[in-house]
Amino acid sequence: MLHQVLSNAIYKSVEHRVIVNSKKERLSLAFFYNPGGDKLIKPAHQLVTKDCPALYSPMTFNEYRSFIRTKGLTGKCQIESLKSPR
Template identity: 75%
Template sequence: NRNIISEYGEQVVMLGGRILEILSINLGLREDFLLNAFGGENDLGACLRVNFYPKCPQPDLTLGLSPHSDPGGMTILLPDENVSGLQVRRGEDWITVKPVPNAFIINMGDQIQVLSNAIYKSIEHRVIVNSNKDRVSLAFFYNPRSDIPIQPAKELVTKDRPALYPPMTFDEYRLYIRTRGPSGKAQVESLTSE
């Protein structure tokens, strides 16, 4: 039903705004800092995607989604409560995220890493398929407006911790990573060496 999807989107946008406020306060910034850096509540880039992963009799031969970090701000994921499939990288290991009923999973994206000058890190993740169950998830991508330069917050840049990333719009960043192809977190990390 289109109305349900529309209302879901509106509510998730409100949740995303609240999370940005909490992250801003935690960084010692004004509570509206990250939301304003994203373009303000009326100018965000937001997109809802339904992911369907069919069961696969040989799951070890395929990935539902290869390792990557999300290029945008954050992803608010409503996972399938009955089938786990999301894995996050911790060091050299892949940890399977067990879905909690009626709970979202929030993945930090590359733009939050840039704005926080790497105090917050985007999460490298992948999706594995299940041998005997289909899996569905709803991923809501909460992104900055595409034409605003994103750079580390001036308040988080010091002599001891210089700005790690150059200013770049979300459009420029998407083009930047598209030319390199999916490669874990290599794209956002490579910005610090340019």
């Protein structure tokens, strides 16, 4: 969901699910990226315009992580609650 903040919600997360195939093996790989805790997380300035204002308030990665841990994994609702009030 961090990519959604960085992209000012231009790039959305896709919801997906897996259907198990008993005849074919499946391999899943997870990739994580974590900037330093003191790094500021905010929409990229190139993606913020008069017509498309910043949807998310700046926060450090530690604040973002704390928010995620406090609120839990709640899908799309979680990212919506990060949005700045207009």
